[in-house]
Amino acid sequence: MKSWKLRGNRDIKTASEFSIARVIDEVKTNLNPKDERPIIPLSIGDPSIFPCFRTTQVAEDALVAALRSANFNGYAPKGGLLQAKRSLAEFLSCNLPYKLSPDDVYVTLGAKQAIDIVLSALRRPGANILLPRPGYPAYEALSVVNQLEVRHFDLVQEKDWEVDLNGVETIADDRTVAMVIINPGNPCGNVYTRDHLQKIAETARKLGILVVADEAYAHLTYGSNPFVPMGVFGSIAPVLTLGSLSKRWMVPGWRIGWITRSDPDGILEEQGIVECIKRSLNTNTEAATFIQAALPQILETTKTDAFFTKTVNILKEDADVCYEQLKEIPCFTCLQKPQGSLFLMVKLDLTLLQGINNDMEFCSKLAKEESVILLPGFVLRMKDWVRVTFGIEPSALEEGLARIKAFCLRYAAK
Numbered sequence: 001m002k003s004w005k006l007r008g009n010r011d012i013k014t015a016s017e018f019s020i021a022r023v024i025d026e027v028k029t030n031l032n033p034k035d036e037r038p039i040i041p042l043s044i045g046d047p048s049i050f051p052c053f054r055t056t057q058v059a060e061d062a063l064v065a066a067l068r069s070a071n072f073n074g075y076a077p078k079g080g081l082l083q084a085k086r087s088l089a090e091f092l093s094c095n096l097p098y099k100l101s102p103d104d105v106y107v108t109l110g111a112k113q114a115i116d117i118v119l120s121a122l123r124r125p126g127a128n129i130l131l132p133r134p135g136y137p138a139y140e141a142l143s144v145v146n147q148l149e150v151r152h153f154d155l156v157q158e159k160d161w162e163v164d165l166n167g168v169e170t171i172a173d174d175r176t177v178a179m180v181i182i183n184p185g186n187p188c189g190n191v192y193t194r195d196h197l198q199k200i201a202e203t204a205r206k207l208g209i210l211v212v213a214d215e216a217y218a219h220l221t222y223g224s225n226p227f228v229p230m231g232v233f234g235s236i237a238p239v240l241t242l243g244s245l246s247k248r249w250m251v252p253g254w255r256i257g258w259i260t261r262s263d264p265d266g267i268l269e270e271q272g273i274v275e276c277i278k279r280s281l282n283t284n285t286e287a288a289t290f291i292q293a294a295l296p297q298i299l300e301t302t303k304t305d306a307f308f309t310k311t312v313n314i315l316k317e318d319a320d321v322c323y324e325q326l327k328e329i330p331c332f333t334c335l336q337k338p339q340g341s342l343f344l345m346v347k348l349d350l351t352l353l354q355g356i357n358n359d360m361e362f363c364s365k366l367a368k369e370e371s372v373i374l375l376p377g378f379v380l381r382m383k384d385w386v387r388v389t390f391g392i393e394p395s396a397l398e399e400g401l402a403r404i405k406a407f408c409l410r411y412a413a414k
């Protein structure tokens with residue numbers, strides 16, 4: 001018999017171990033098909049399925065016009081169409097102390113590809129990268145794929161989920177190439193102050209490393225801390241900022257994102273990182289040309305369109321309702337009202353629950369008995385916590401929270 005020499009890639013298996021999609025699928029296997037109530041997905045990262053978040057018509061029209069012009073049926077240049085890069089440079093300069101040039105911007109297939117490209121550019125034998133815990137699992141997965149060793153630093157709940165900067169210094173060594181921050185925070189719903197961002201930059205400078213700033217939720221803020229882009233501190237330490245249309249415009253399926261370089265002293269150029277990013281873009285797939293072509297008009301919409309204020313108002317109301325309701329449930333600890341993004345983290349006190357031994361069991365039973373889906377915290381390296389997506393249609397959120405409350409009451413330890 002022929003012996004085939006095929007083997008699956010083990011790295012891919014390791015990389016997907018902490019995949020949100022995989023664990024959510026597992027939680028969903030518990031759903032009871034006899035429950036006639038609608039399933040409430042307090043686990044999603046894509047609220048575009050809800051009518052209240054339908055994107056602005058101006059953006060839709062811009063896309064249609066670009067498509068109908070028949071000027072954008074070909075491949076886009078690697079790194080992006082010039083008009084897209086120009087408009088992004090201008091748009092992303094607006095909160096910075098200096099102006100970005102189109103050369104500082106690369107268009108990507110969503111923020112996800114931006115992560116992959118940056119990590120691939122940083123890869124070298126023995127290098128390690130510092131990631132937040134809790135964080136966004138794509139970083140862990142793509143670090144494995146790009147053969148970067150992952151080291152975690154903690155976000156401190158008691159300090160509004162600020163980075164434990166002493167911890168960062170402890171785990172870094174001379175093979176550390178970068179630290180990642182996510183601001184506004186997924187999964188904690190926090191927004192960093194200008195002061196804290198500056199301290200992060202100073203720590204990176206001390207360690208001689210790059211800051212990768214994931215700003216997928218830029219401007220989706222509604223608390224007392226305004227959104228400050230990390231690029232403001234590019235002269236302290238070089239910053240690569242990742243962003244996309246996905247969350248703010250509620251169009252993750254359009255697959256448009258970007259990498260921007262805030263590095264007025266040219267350190268990334270000097271260190272060869274810029275060259276590696278360009279080469280990585282050369283071997284990757286570019287974002288759809290007609291969507292890139294519509295970017296100038298799409299970015300314009302933020303200036304006047306009521307869509308953005310409406311979205312932020314809904315999220316603010318959602319965040320308030322979610323925080324107030326969860327606070328009332330004895331087995332949950334949730335210290336701060338979220339100020340940004342679509343998520344918050346809640347700690348489970350299992351001693352107050354009968355017959356539930358961990359976060360996965362909590363989520364599985366909740367799916368089975370209440371048709372509500374939550375993300376178990378272990379996926380985000382926070383065992384016995386859960387992540388709640390509050391950024392959904394408000395009526396569905398209220399219904400979901402009521403069912404969670406009933407569930408916890410039923411399991412309350414006597």
Ligand SMILES: *Cc1c(COP(=O)(O)O)cnc(C)c1O
Nearest residue numbers: 110111112136186216244246252
């Ligand atoms: C959603 C998300 C991404 C990926 O964004 P896309 O543009 O959909 O690829 C990256 N980082 C964080 C923190 C996210 O929540």
